[in-house]
Amino acid sequence: MGIVGFVLLILVVALVLWFFGAYNGLVQMRQQVENAWSQIDVQLKRRHDLIPNLVEAVKGYLSHERQTLENVIKARQQAVDATNIKDKMQAENFLTQTLRSLFAVSERYPDLKANHNVMALQEELTSTENRISFARQFYNEQTMRLNTTVESVPTNVVAGMTGFNKAEFFEVDDAAHRQAPPVKF
Amino acid sequence: MAFTFVEIEEHRTRNVLVLFVLLGVLYFLSIVALVWGSRLILGIPLRPSPGAYGSMLLVALLAACVHWLFSTHDLIGRVVGAVMAKPLEPGDTYHQRLKNIVEEVGVATGGRYRIEPYIMPTAALNACAVSDFNNRAAIIVTEGLLARSSRAQLEGVVGHEAAHIASGDSLARSIFCGLFGLHEEALKRLSGLFKGRAGTDMLRGRGGALVLFVMVVLWVTTTAKRLCELCLSREQEYRADAVAVRLTRNPLALAEALHLIDGHWRGVGAQGESLATLFIVDVGGDRLADTSGLVADWFSTHPPTHRRIEALLGMTSVSPKNFAELMAQHHQRPRTPVPEPAQTESPARWLAWGGEEWQGPFDLDALLALPSFTPSSWVRREGRVGAQPAYQDPPLLEALQRRYGQDGPVTPLPATACPRCHVTLTRTRYEGVPLDTCPACRGCYAMPDQVTRVLAREEFAFPERIRRLAALLPTDPRTRQRLVKTYGQYPWARMKSRQCPTCRSAVVRKFFTNAYLVEVEQCWMCGLTWFDPDELELLQYLYEQAKARGASAFLEPG
Numbered sequence: 001m002g003i004v005g006f007v008l009l010i011l012v013v014a015l016v017l018w019f020f021g022a023y024n025g026l027v028q029m030r031q032q033v034e035n036a037w038s039q040i041d042v043q044l045k046r047r048h049d050l051i052p053n054l055v056e057a058v059k060g061y062l063s064h065e066r067q068t069l070e071n072v073i074k075a076r077q078q079a080v081d082a083t084n085i086k087d088k089m090q091a092e093n094f095l096t097q098t099l100r101s102l103f104a105v106s107e108r109y110p111d112l113k114a115n116h117n118v119m120a121l122q123e124e125l126t127s128t129e130n131r132i133s134f135a136r137q138f139y140n141e142q143t144m145r146l147n148t149t150v151e152s153v154p155t156n157v158v159a160g161m162t163g164f165n166k167a168e169f170f171e172v173d174d175a176a177h178r179q180a181p182p183v184k185f
Numbered sequence: 186m187a188f189t190f191v192e193i194e195e196h197r198t199r200n201v202l203v204l205f206v207l208l209g210v211l212y213f214l215s216i217v218a219l220v221w222g223s224r225l226i227l228g229i230p231l232r233p234s235p236g237a238y239g240s241m242l243l244v245a246l247l248a249a250c251v252h253w254l255f256s257t258h259d260l261i262g263r264v265v266g267a268v269m270a271k272p273l274e275p276g277d278t279y280h281q282r283l284k285n286i287v288e289e290v291g292v293a294t295g296g297r298y299r300i301e302p303y304i305m306p307t308a309a310l311n312a313c314a315v316s317d318f319n320n321r322a323a324i325i326v327t328e329g330l331l332a333r334s335s336r337a338q339l340e341g342v343v344g345h346e347a348a349h350i351a352s353g354d355s356l357a358r359s360i361f362c363g364l365f366g367l368h369e370e371a372l373k374r375l376s377g378l379f380k381g382r383a384g385t386d387m388l389r390g391r392g393g394a395l396v397l398f399v400m401v402v403l404w405v406t407t408t409a410k411r412l413c414e415l416c417l418s419r420e421q422e423y424r425a426d427a428v429a430v431r432l433t434r435n436p437l438a439l440a441e442a443l444h445l446i447d448g449h450w451r452g453v454g455a456q457g458e459s460l461a462t463l464f465i466v467d468v469g470g471d472r473l474a475d476t477s478g479l480v481a482d483w484f485s486t487h488p489p490t491h492r493r494i495e496a497l498l499g500m501t502s503v504s505p506k507n508f509a510e511l512m513a514q515h516h517q518r519p520r521t522p523v524p525e526p527a528q529t530e531s532p533a534r535w536l537a538w539g540g541e542e543w544q545g546p547f548d549l550d551a552l553l554a555l556p557s558f559t560p561s562s563w564v565r566r567e568g569r570v571g572a573q574p575a576y577q578d579p580p581l582l583e584a585l586q587r588r589y590g591q592d593g594p595v596t597p598l599p600a601t602a603c604p605r606c607h608v609t610l611t612r613t614r615y616e617g618v619p620l621d622t623c624p625a626c627r628g629c630y631a632m633p634d635q636v637t638r639v640l641a642r643e644e645f646a647f648p649e650r651i652r653r654l655a656a657l658l659p660t661d662p663r664t665r666q667r668l669v670k671t672y673g674q675y676p677w678a679r680m681k682s683r684q685c686p687t688c689r690s691a692v693v694r695k696f697f698t699n700a701y702l703v704e705v706e707q708c709w710m711c712g713l714t715w716f717d718p719d720e721l722e723l724l725q726y727l728y729e730q731a732k733a734r735g736a737s738a739f740l741e742p743g
Contacts, residue, residue, distance in 0.1 A: 032295075039292060116614060120278070126336070127285035134293035134432065142295075 022158040029146040033167045036139035040170065043131040044079070044092060050128060051076045051099075054121045058102075061112050065105050071098045085168055092132075099125070136170045143167040204360055205253055207412060211405045212252075213245035219401065256363040261301075261323050264315045264362065267460065270303040270325045271634065278617035279331050279642065280304060286340055287324055290347040293432055298322050298350055304331065306637045310449040313463040314346035315362075316355045324350075329449065332616075332642040334442055341439030344429030345465055351428075354421045358462045365410040365459075410459075419488040422465075426493055430500060437508075440497035444512050447490040462486045535581070538563040538572065553584055560585050576607045579625035603628060604683055604706070604715055615721070616642040627718040630686075636697070636714065639721060640728045651722050655730070658702055669699045687713050701727040 055069055075098040079091040106112050147166045150159040273280035287302040300322045308329040316322035324346045349355040430436045446466045461468045467487040498508055534546035546567045552558060565572040575581045601610045603623035610621040616639045622629040659665055685692055685708035697705045703724045706715040
């Protein structure tokens with residue numbers, strides 16, 4: 001084998017090693033995206049479990065707000081029943097809106113604030129909302145990493161050959177949630 | 186600049202090795218100086234050889250390894266112990282909020298770090314983060330900050346600390362404090378022993394080597410601390426603020442939190458100054474922290490807080506003038522009135538258990554006239570289901586106490602009974618703190634750290650009767666001094682006959698603290714205190730009045 005053959009062999013070995021490295025990187029990123037999505041699922045489940053307790057605790061006080069409570073229950077059921085990611089996103093966004101209107105309505109009932117159980121449930125639900133929001137941020141960051149790698153040259157070749165696709169972002173319908181402050185330092 | 190936790194993880198700096206190298210170099214220099222110095226003093230000619238330097242380098246590396254292993258062992262536990270932080274109490278609503286926020290931030294980091302929340306039982310306002318090599322971390326918040334900040338403000342503070350944890354700043358700073366900060370105070374105290382004549386005698390005697398060793402370690406420690414502080418960039422604080430804003434999307438809340446912390450007492454005990462780099466705002470010992478310029482940039486670890494607030498306000502539509510008005514409103518926020526206890530119906534009649542069936546109903550006099558009726562007789566109110574011994578029913582107990590007077594039969598108390606009414610205590614919350622309270626007289630038991638929490642919080646307004654009670658207390662310093670001398674000096678002379686329900690030790694009647702003349706019954710050993718009705722609120726009122734007057738006497742019970 002001449003020197004040219006030797007160099008070619010080294011190049012081929014380097015290319016194969018790079019291919020394996022890029023493929024493993026993509027697999028790792030896809031696992032991280034799946035893990036991030038499961039984190040969202042855990043928090044959504046937590047929210048679904050909390051809502052019936054909250055509705056039970058406040059319905060004695062909010063007898064005149066039956067429609068609001070029914071909306072919350074309906075939205076929760078839709079979110080539980082949703083099967084694919086797109087339906088789930090829509091149902092969860094709707095549930096967030098109905099919960100927000102429930103909190104707004106409950107502000108008008110000072111007796112609610114004196115009830116420790118209701119306040120504790122509200123704190124838990126606020127915490128769960130934050131967890132969902134943070135889990136969604138984390139999921140979107142991981143998704144962005146994967147999508148950037150899948151679309152960038154030369155890793156897009158590896159992704160194309162091995163069947164890696166772009167992941168879907170968890171988007172928010174609510175304009176207030178979209179508006180992030182410009183971070184300048 | 187990395188703003189998200191994923192980006193931070195990618196750009197995480199691993200400058201811990203630099204600390205080890207610095208430690209080794211400093212030990213090497215000090216050993217060389219010691220060897221040369223002792224040779225010069227003893228008149229031995231200096232013959233530097235590579236072998237000698239190699240030996241000195243080995244000794245220095247060995248010393249650095251021992252120092253490193255000793256200092257980084259159980260880092261979180263040692264820092265938590267140094268600032269006297271405690272785990273959260275389940276059931277405390279404020280603590281639950283902190284726990285939730287820390288868990289939320291844990292979600293934002295993708296669950297990479299096991300972050301544990303801790304609380305510092307002090308009225309000061311500050312927070313810090315500490316982490317170790319095993320991705321374990323702790324966020325420590327003072328009771329004062331927890332009490333005075335809103336949820337959004339606390340989210341900003343915890344987000345800031347989480348940014349330090351994720352970026353690795355916290356690990357480097359924790360190791361830095363473990364290597365130098367935690368020993369500095371102890372070494373300074375030890376070196377103080379060698380000053381004066383006793384020190385000179387020791388130097389001449391056999392303790393000379395020990396003195397020299399302590400001095401060398403102290404020199405290494407303080408020099409390394411100064412050098413490391415030079416390396417700690419003020420940028421890290423700005424970056425952590427930016428990450429917190431990116432996470433919470435609420436720059437105004439973080440600006441408010443910084444303003445709150447900056448405007449209050451930030452000291453966190455004797456170890457605070459040596460651990461200052463861990464805290465969100467400087468603990469107050471560094472004069473340079475509030476100034477700008479090259480010297481301050483080099484030698485101070487924290488940027489001026491007003492600069493950080495300006496940067497945060499730049500991300501909002503709030504001008505500095507409006508911000509000042511907002512904060513003034515925050516300080517004067519209305520406090521909710523204390524919820525009055527639910528009035529129990531005054532039943533006219535009771536049923537008494539006759540051994541086989543319920544008898545009655547009887548009114549109070551008829552019940553007391555029954556020959557078989559004793560304090561232990563089972564009774565139930567007419568129209569209710571639950572039965573209880575007669576001594577647990579407040580009106581009956583009162584009538585029985587009237588009947589038997591001081592010579593009446595002594596009923597053995599259950600562990601959770603009111604020492605006044607003998608009624609079983611119930612768990613209630615005051616200022617978010619779970620307290621065992623008597624449903625009849627409203628007196629309550631509280632541990633010293635629970636009292637600290639109550640004093641730090643300002644949720645409820647004081648009823649008029651508390652103000653009137655406070656006005657009855659003597660204000661003349663001579664009278665107060667006489668009272669303290671008479672009743673406060675020898676509390677054991679006023680020992681009560683009953684025992685502490687927790688540890689069975691003796692209970693004494695004493696002033697909770699001599700600064701405020703509120704008399705309580707306190708366990709001699711564990712500090713469990715019984716507050717009669719209104720006494721806890723009175724103590725809280727007096728404490729707040731003293732704070733409003735600017736009195737320096739901060740109450741730190743326990």
